[in-house]
Amino acid sequence: MKKTLISVFALTLLTAPLSFVQAEEDAHQEAGHDHAASGDDHQEVTGEKGEHKEDHGEEGEHEEEKATTASINAKQKELAGIEVATLESKHVDYEIYAPGELLTNGYTSYHVSPRVASVVLRRHVELGEHVTKGQPLVTLFSETVAQAQADYRKAFPEWKRISGLGRSVVGDQRFNTAKANIEAARATLLAYGLNDDDIGALKASGVDSLGEYMLRARVDGAVLTDEFEQGQRVEAGQPLVTLADESELWVEAHLPASSDIVLEKGAEAEVRAAGRVGVATVSQEAHTIDPVTRTRIVRLELDNPEDRFHPGMFADVYFRFKTSEPVLAVPETALMRGADGDWTVYVEEAEGEYEPVEVELGRSIGGLREVSGLAAGQRVVLRGAFFVASEIAKGGFDPHNH
Numbered sequence: 001m002k003k004t005l006i007s008v009f010a011l012t013l014l015t016a017p018l019s020f021v022q023a024e025e026d027a028h029q030e031a032g033h034d035h036a037a038s039g040d041d042h043q044e045v046t047g048e049k050g051e052h053k054e055d056h057g058e059e060g061e062h063e064e065e066k067a068t069t070a071s072i073n074a075k076q077k078e079l080a081g082i083e084v085a086t087l088e089s090k091h092v093d094y095e096i097y098a099p100g101e102l103l104t105n106g107y108t109s110y111h112v113s114p115r116v117a118s119v120v121l122r123r124h125v126e127l128g129e130h131v132t133k134g135q136p137l138v139t140l141f142s143e144t145v146a147q148a149q150a151d152y153r154k155a156f157p158e159w160k161r162i163s164g165l166g167r168s169v170v171g172d173q174r175f176n177t178a179k180a181n182i183e184a185a186r187a188t189l190l191a192y193g194l195n196d197d198d199i200g201a202l203k204a205s206g207v208d209s210l211g212e213y214m215l216r217a218r219v220d221g222a223v224l225t226d227e228f229e230q231g232q233r234v235e236a237g238q239p240l241v242t243l244a245d246e247s248e249l250w251v252e253a254h255l256p257a258s259s260d261i262v263l264e265k266g267a268e269a270e271v272r273a274a275g276r277v278g279v280a281t282v283s284q285e286a287h288t289i290d291p292v293t294r295t296r297i298v299r300l301e302l303d304n305p306e307d308r309f310h311p312g313m314f315a316d317v318y319f320r321f322k323t324s325e326p327v328l329a330v331p332e333t334a335l336m337r338g339a340d341g342d343w344t345v346y347v348e349e350a351e352g353e354y355e356p357v358e359v360e361l362g363r364s365i366g367g368l369r370e371v372s373g374l375a376a377g378q379r380v381v382l383r384g385a386f387f388v389a390s391e392i393a394k395g396g397f398d399p400h401n402h
Contacts, residue, residue, distance in 0.1 A: 070391035082384030094366030100253040109244035146211030152185035254295035273315040329368035
């Protein structure tokens with residue numbers, strides 16, 4: 001009986017802590033459920049506050065939309081250099097610039113060179129000297145010319161005798177042969193650069209300087225180059241003297257390859273070189289793009305009667321144009337990129353009040369740009385647009401990022 005009571009008591013002691021732990025776990029789970037419920041209630045409250053914030057955000061956007069104009073007082077306007085003008089639709093005179101270079105007129109200049117291998121004996125002109133047509137430039141010696149002169153001196157007496165006797169006396173064959181010989185000898189000397197006076201001198205029996213001959217000026221002009229020395233042996237075709245008539249020069253202007261301007265023959269352009277100003281006229285235009293400069297070459301003719309311009313000068317060329325119809329155009333300084341990347345012009349709605357207006361860009365007219373999206377009579381900011389844009393940006397800035 002005692003053993004039975006002790007066993008029951010021991011069993012009770014062992015099971016009691018387990019029931020207590022289970023009770024605590026049940027209470028904890030219930031409390032967690034209540035806390036979760038409370039959290040849901042808190043989340044609902046927070047959600048309501050979030051909606052309030054969202055409403056506040058919409059209000060901020062509304063305020064940001066309002067910040068699209070700038071108010072600038074007179075002092076700010078003066079300091080920022082803001083210039084405003086009334087937009088007008090009108091014909092526009094404008095210029096297009098192109099770099100250029102002055103060259104000799106290739107149709108009137110002349111390269112003097114021997115036509116057979118020769119040796120330079122004497123020079124007769126100096127660099128920069130103005131010469132006239134037929135004036136001696138340089139004396140040369142050539143074995144080939146000496147042989148041609150000897151052939152002529154031999155053929156001339158024979159022709160003189162036979163031509164004096166007549167065809168009927170000597171017969172057709174001898175007459176034709178003598179005539180052919182003298183004509184061939186004369187043509188050879190002319191081809192080597194001798195003239196009629198030189199050939200006439202060979203008819204005199206006292207001339208012994210065979211092989212000597214002169215190169216003479218073929219045109220009036222100035223000596224631009226004389227790259228040779230006395231005693232030098234030169235080959236056929238090697239330039240010795242360059243002559244050019246500088247009363248009319250060429251101007252080669254280089255336009256961008258993408259340029260689509262139309263230049264009529266005779267169109268005028270202003271040429272500025274070395275502080276001097278002249279007017280040239282368009283004469284020719286290349287139909288290919290220059291392979292070196294990748295530019296479109298336009299050739300102009302420049303009258304130079306007072307010899308103020310010289311070949312080799314670099315020049316600034318300004319082509320003059322006028323729009324065929326009235327256009328709305330603003331300076332490039334009036335254009336700004338808007339927040340969305342579109343081009344924008346600032347319009348003065350009232351004194352000191354400026355509002356951005358998006359525009360579409362048209363052709364470039366010198367320093368101006370044709371625009372659409374504006375109306376004639378509107379007052380627009382021509383200079384200082386960056387300051388106006390900055391003021392608008394500051395007006396729409398929220399330090400709380402709302």
